[in-house]
Amino acid sequence: MYQFNYQKAGSADEAASAVTAAEDGRFLAGGMTLIPTLKQRLAQPSDLVDLAGISDLVGIEDGGDSITIKGMTRHVDVANSDLVKSKIPALASLADNIGDPQVRNRGTIGGSLANNDPAADYPAAVLGLNATVITNKREIAAEDYFDGMFTTVLEEGELITAVRFPIPAKAAYMKFPNPASRYALVGVMVAQTGGDTRVAVTGAGQDGVFRASEIESALSANWSADAAKAVKMSDDGLNADIHASAEYRAHLISVMASRAVTAAG
Amino acid sequence: MPTVSMTVNGKSVSAEVEPRTLLVQYLRESLGMTGTHVGCDTSQCGACVVHVNGESLKSCTMLAAQAEGADVTTIEGLADGDVLHPMQEAFRENHGLQCGFCTPGMVMSALDLVQKNPDPSEQEVREWLEGNLCRCTGYHNIVKSILAGAQALRG
Ligand SMILES: Cc1cc2nc3c(=O)[nH]c(=O)nc-3n(C[C@H](O)[C@H](O)[C@H](O)COP(=O)(O)OP(=O)(O)OC[C@H]3O[C@@H](n4cnc5c(N)ncnc54)[C@H](O)[C@@H]3O)c2cc1C
Ligand code: FES
Ligand code: FES
Numbered sequence: 468m469y470q471f472n473y474q475k476a477g478s479a480d481e482a483a484s485a486v487t488a489a490e491d492g493r494f495l496a497g498g499m500t501l502i503p504t505l506k507q508r509l510a511q512p513s514d515l516v517d518l519a520g521i522s523d524l525v526g527i528e529d530g531g532d533s534i535t536i537k538g539m540t541r542h543v544d545v546a547n548s549d550l551v552k553s554k555i556p557a558l559a560s561l562a563d564n565i566g567d568p569q570v571r572n573r574g575t576i577g578g579s580l581a582n583n584d585p586a587a588d589y590p591a592a593v594l595g596l597n598a599t600v601i602t603n604k605r606e607i608a609a610e611d612y613f614d615g616m617f618t619t620v621l622e623e624g625e626l627i628t629a630v631r632f633p634i635p636a637k638a639a640y641m642k643f644p645n646p647a648s649r650y651a652l653v654g655v656m657v658a659q660t661g662g663d664t665r666v667a668v669t670g671a672g673q674d675g676v677f678r679a680s681e682i683e684s685a686l687s688a689n690w691s692a693d694a695a696k697a698v699k700m701s702d703d704g705l706n707a708d709i710h711a712s713a714e715y716r717a718h719l720i721s722v723m724a725s726r727a728v729t730a731a732g
Numbered sequence: 733m734p735t736v737s738m739t740v741n742g743k744s745v746s747a748e749v750e751p752r753t754l755l756v757q758y759l760r761e762s763l764g765m766t767g768t769h770v771g772c773d774t775s776q777c778g779a780c781v782v783h784v785n786g787e788s789l790k791s792c793t794m795l796a797a798q799a800e801g802a803d804v805t806t807i808e809g810l811a812d813g814d815v816l817h818p819m820q821e822a823f824r825e826n827h828g829l830q831c832g833f834c835t836p837g838m839v840m841s842a843l844d845l846v847q848k849n850p851d852p853s854e855q856e857v858r859e860w861l862e863g864n865l866c867r868c869t870g871y872h873n874i875v876k877s878i879l880a881g882a883q884a885l886r887g
Contacts, residue, residue: 473734473751473797495798502793503775505752515751517798567863568844569781569790648776649862 468505475517479524479626482516483603487624489514494626496539496578499570524577524628527551532634534558535601538577538627546571557638557656557731558596561588564642566649577627583675585616585706586650588642590676593630595656595667596638601629616675635660639730641723642670645710652711653719655679657686657695657727664690666724671705671716682724696725736796740765741809749796756780758796759806767807767836771865778864781837782806788844790863807836810843819843819881828877830868838864842878850886854879 472489476482486492490513495501504510518524524539527548534554536545545551546563565571565579565588579589580600593600593609600607603626614620621627635658642654651670658665664687666679685694700720702713711719736753737746740763747762759765759782770792771779780792783805810817816824819839829835838861845852845860852860857878858871866874 468752470750470752473795495795498793498795498798499775502754502795503773506754506773506792515795519798567778568860569778569788569841569863570775572787572789573793 469508469511471505471512472514473517474514475520478521479518479603479628482518482521483624483626485514485516486626489516492516492624494518494581496575496581497541497573498578499566499574500578500582500584518577518626529554530631533631534634535629535631536576537629539575540577542566542571542574542576542579543568545576554634555596555632555638557635557640557658558592558632561592561640561642561656564588564644564649576630580612580630581619581621581627583613583617583619584650585672585675586645586648586652586654586670588640588651588654588669591640591651591654591656591667591669592632593667594676594678595640595658595665596632596635597658597660597663597665598633599631600627601631602627613676616673618675633660637731639727641727641730643719643723653716653723655720655723655727657682657724657731659690659731666695668720671720673704673706679720679724682721686724686728690728692725692729695728696721698724734797736800738799738802738804740804741806747796751795751797753796754792755782755784755794755796755799755804756791758799759791759804762796765806765808769833769836771833771837776863776865777834778837778841779834781840781864783840783844786847788841805840807839810839818884819846819878822881822884823874823877826873826877826880828869828873834864834866834868838866838874838878842881845878846882846885850882852879852882 492514493512495515495517528535542562551559638658640656642651654669656667666682700717702717705713707713733748769779771777775793
């Protein structure tokens with residue numbers, strides 16, 4: 468690891484100013500992505516601003532027709548939340564299957580979404596459930612938030628304070644985990660929400676999470692596992708690596724979507 | 733250099749370290765407690781698992797500075813003098829280790845499981861061990877050890 472300065476921020480505003488004022492400042496949340504990156508010398512920030520002491524950034528709130536999860540809420544707390552389990556069980560189970568218990572004890576929703584790993588799970592929840600990313604500057608619709616692999620529309624010093632998930636009529640998430648890393652080889656969130664049928668795919672796309680419009684049309688016409696499975700996805704723009712070819716990922720998208728429809732009921 | 737203070741296995745400790753010092757380096761190098769191991773540099777193996785404020789985490793993926801003021805328990809904090817902790821004893825009895833490199837992390841991870849779920853099924857133990865890799869045993873006896881340790885702790 469290269470040298471850096473470390474400080475704890477007392478509030479979201481203080482954290483944002485500290486990151487902006489630094490030569491190359493970064494927020495530090497759970498550190499489950501940032502610290503491994505630093506250890507491998509893939510990044511060299513001048514300053515880390517730790518968000519851990521900011522109590523306003525932690526918690527899950529019931530908004531009636533939505534649930535708001537604050538930015539520093541850990542995966543384990545989303546997985547174990549009675550509110551999330553009863554209103555959006557798909558989201559609780561998604562969080563419960565991120566990485567391993569020690570990663571879930573530290574990693575946060577804000578950190579995951581800011582990082583936008585193309586194989587991360589939360590991006591599929593945000594896009595599939597049509598959530599809104601709330602920052603210290605604005606509210607960003609799911610559709611506008613993701614901007615390619617490891618890239619989002621967040622500006623420098625922009626902090627994710629919360630994410631608001633509308634409660635879907637039905638939803639389920641199915642992932643085919645990479646057997647070594649547990650990241651999604653392909654993960655699919657299917658949902659009926661706000662009168663729409665949405666299908667969001669993570670792990671497969673070269674540009675990160677995307678909506679599978681072919682499966683959405685099939686499911687709007689006929690909400691059934693068979694309808695999802697019958698869709699032949701194109702492998703254009705899909706990842707190919709040592710773990711799986713693009714053709715295999717394309718096939719998995721329909722399979723995971725159909726399993727998710729079965730789980731959603 | 734900033735001073736970082738915390739409680740480790742019930743004792744207050746304090747050391748001057750660089751901000752980039754990892755918790756595992758603080759434990760091993762500043763405090764000389766080498767029971768906590770480092771098995772990888774990708775945060776995947778779990779050899780470094782300790783408890784911070786009662787929960788298991790990977791001490792190679794946390795800065796010492798992030799643990800300022802925390803209550804840390806390492807493998808060295810478990811035995812009562814010469815008497816092994818029931819979970820350690822279960823690993824010994826059930827041949828839950830071969831080279832032993834992964835064992836401190838396995839034991840600390842297992843203890844977090846049984847404090848949340850005192851009577852886990854074999855499947856639950858296997859799923860819980862997602863973040864703990866072992867190159868020797870094939871896991872079978874580790875799972876057996878944890879089930880036996882859980883039973884001993886239930887009394
Ligand atoms: C072994 C292992 C397995 C994993 N498996 C999975 C998996 O299966 N699925 C999955 O989805 N993820 C997985 N992860 C990643 C994990 O979920 C991380 O917790 C997550 O991606 C990053 O969250 P964090 O809180 O740790 O963020 P950090 O690592 O602290 O930060 C990540 C980035 O986000 C920025 N940031 C953090 N918080 C905010 C905020 N509130 N606003 C703006 N920017 C912010 C930071 O500056 C940094 O650039 C795994 C990680 C490990 C180590
Ligand atoms: S040393 Fe491998 S996870 Fe910490
Ligand atoms: S006993 Fe050797 S790595 Fe587990």
